[in-house]
Amino acid sequence: MNILNFTLTNEFIAMLQRLLLCVVVNWLIIDRLYYKKSKRREFYFTFMLISIAIFFLVFFMMFELEDLKGKTGMGIGIGLFGIFSIMRYRTDAMPVREMTYLFVLIALSVVNALAASLSLIEIVCTNLIVLVAVWICEANLNLTPCKLVQYDRIELIKPERHEELKADLEARLGFPILKVEVGSIDFLRDMAVLKVHYDNRDDSYMNSVNNKTKLSNKDLSNIEQN
Numbered sequence: 091m092n093i094l095n096f097t098l099t100n101e102f103i104a105m106l107q108r109l110l111l112c113v114v115v116n117w118l119i120i121d122r123l124y125y126k127k128s129k130r131r132e133f134y135f136t137f138m139l140i141s142i143a144i145f146f147l148v149f150f151m152m153f154e155l156e157d158l159k160g161k162t163g164m165g166i167g168i169g170l171f172g173i174f175s176i177m178r179y180r181t182d183a184m185p186v187r188e189m190t191y192l193f194v195l196i197a198l199s200v201v202n203a204l205a206a207s208l209s210l211i212e213i214v215c216t217n218l219i220v221l222v223a224v225w226i227c228e229a230n231l232n233l234t235p236c237k238l239v240q241y242d243r244i245e246l247i248k249p250e251r252h253e254e255l256k257a258d259l260e261a262r263l264g265f266p267i268l269k270v271e272v273g274s275i276d277f278l279r280d281m282a283v284l285k286v287h288y289d290n291r292d293d294s295y296m297n298s299v300n301n302k303t304k305l306s307n308k309d310l311s312n313i314e315q316n
C-alpha cells in the first residue's frame with residue numbers, strides 16, 4: 091500500500107483551521123499580553139503547550155468517539171473533568187493571575203475544538219471577544235513586581251520607622267521601594283518576612299521568583315543554620 095496516497099477530509103481541514111486560529115489567539119494572549127508584563131518564561135512554555143494539547147484532546151475525544159453513541163457523553167464529561175483538574179498541575183502554588191490566564195487558555199482551546207456547528211466567522215468573533223476582554227483587563231491592571239524578603243532588623247518594622255525601613259531595603263536591594271508589607275515575625279530569631287513592592291523600570295529585575303506569595307524550601311534559606 092502506498093502511504094503517500096492520501097486525501098484530507100473536510101473535517102480534518104476544518105480542524106486545522108480552528109487549530110491555527112486557536113494557536114494564533116493564544117499566542118497573542120500569552121506573548122503580547124501576559125509575557126510582555128510579567129517576563130515569566132516558564133509559564134509561557136506551560137500555557138502554549140497545554141492549550142495545544144487540550145485542543146487535540148477535546149477534538150479527537152469528541153469526533154472519534156461518536157461511534158460509541160451513548161458512551162460519548164460520559165467520555166466527554168470525564169475528559170472535561172480531567173481538563174479542569176489540570177488546574178492543579180503544578181509543583182509550586184500558581185499565582186492568581188497565572189491561574190486566570192491558564193483557565194482562559196484552556197477554555198479557548200475547548201471552545202475552538204468543540205465549535206464544529208459554528209461557522210469560521212462565528213469562531214473568529216468568539217476568540218476576538220475573549221482577546222479584547224483580556225486586553226482591557228490587562229491594560230487596567232497595575233502590576234508592580236514584588237519580592238519576599240527575610241529581614242533581620244525587626245526594630246524597623248514599627249509603623250513610625252517605616253521610612254527608615256524603606257531606606258534600608260533600598261540600600262540593600264538596590265532599587266526603589268514602593269511599598270513594604272510585614273508578614274510573619276519571629277522574635278526568637280529576630281527576623282521577619284516582608285513583601286517588598288518595588289519600581290520595575292529595568293526589566294533585569296524580573297525573574298521567575300518575582301510576585302511569589304510564599305517562599306518554598308528552595309527559595310527560603312534555612313535560617314537555623316545562620
